[in-house]
Amino acid sequence: MDYIWHEAGGEEVKVSSQPSVNFQKDYIDKRIEELTDLSAEKILFADGQTLQEKMDSGALKGADGKDGMKGDKGDQGQQGETGPQGDRGERGPVGAKGEKGEIGPQGEKGEKGEKGDAGPQGEKGEKGDKGEPGEKGSFEDIPAHSLSDNLLSSTLIENITGVNYKNLRENCIYSISISDDFEFIFPEDIENREILNQILIYLTVDAEVSVIWNTSGIEEVAFVNGEIPDITIGNYRIIAEYNPILGKWVIGALKDGE
Numbered sequence: 001m002d003y004i005w006h007e008a009g010g011e012e013v014k015v016s017s018q019p020s021v022n023f024q025k026d027y028i029d030k031r032i033e034e035l036t037d038l039s040a041e042k043i044l045f046a047d048g049q050t051l052q053e054k055m056d057s058g059a060l061k062g063a064d065g066k067d068g069m070k071g072d073k074g075d076q077g078q079q080g081e082t083g084p085q086g087d088r089g090e091r092g093p094v095g096a097k098g099e100k101g102e103i104g105p106q107g108e109k110g111e112k113g114e115k116g117d118a119g120p121q122g123e124k125g126e127k128g129d130k131g132e133p134g135e136k137g138s139f140e141d142i143p144a145h146s147l148s149d150n151l152l153s154s155t156l157i158e159n160i161t162g163v164n165y166k167n168l169r170e171n172c173i174y175s176i177s178i179s180d181d182f183e184f185i186f187p188e189d190i191e192n193r194e195i196l197n198q199i200l201i202y203l204t205v206d207a208e209v210s211v212i213w214n215t216s217g218i219e220e221v222a223f224v225n226g227e228i229p230d231i232t233i234g235n236y237r238i239i240a241e242y243n244p245i246l247g248k249w250v251i252g253a254l255k256d257g258e
Helices: 021-036 051-057
Strands: 003-006 012-016 159-160 164-168 172-178 180-186 198-205 222-223 232-245 250-258
Touching: none
Parallel strands: 159 172, 164 180, 172 198, 222 250
Antiparallel strands: 003 012, 198 232, 232 250
C-alpha cells in the first residue's frame, strides 16, 4: 500500500514500504486534520480546477431533483389588519314606483281658529245723480249768533238722497237724508280765509249707519269739545266752522227733538 504524505507547500512524499506505527499514526492524524479542514477551494480535480471554480462556472450542475413530498398544512395565520375603504360604487337605478295605497280615514275636525282681522275698506262707490232742488228752508229756529252773515245770506239749500258721500262747499246749506254709511268731504281750498266760513247741514238718519267726517282722515278735522258726534237714528243740525288758527274745520252736531 502506498501512502501519500502532503507536506507544507503541497510537496508530496510517497511511502511504498510498510510505514512504522508512528508514521501511520501521524499520517492518519494528518489526513483527518485535512478532511476536517476540507473546503471547496482546497479540493482539486484532475484538470487543475478546484471544486469552488467548478461550482461557480456551473459545471457541476446536476439534473433537476424530483419534487419532494407535500408538507403538512401549517397552522392558520393571524388575521391581517383591515384594509382601507374602497371607492363608493355608482348609484343603482331607481326602483319601480309602488302601488298607490288606500285612502286613510278622515281626521277629526280641528278646533275653530281665531277671528281674523277686518278686511280693507272697499272702494268708494260712484257718485249718484244730483237730486231735485228742495224748497227754500226757514232759519227762524237757528240762533242768530251761531251762524255767520255769509251763511244766513245763502239761498242755496241742496236736497241730497240716495248717495253715500258729499263734497261740501263753504258757506252753503244742505239737506241730506241717509240710510247707509255716509262720508262728508270738507273743502280744503277755501276762497276767502279772511271771513268766517261755515257749513250748515240738516241731516236725517233713517237707520244705524257709520259717518266718515273726512275722506283724508279724521286728523284733517276737529270737533267741538274734542268729541266725535254719536250719530244714531234721528234728525240733526251739523254746523262746521273753519278755524284759520288750527287750519281745520271744527264740527258740532245738535240732535233735534230731544
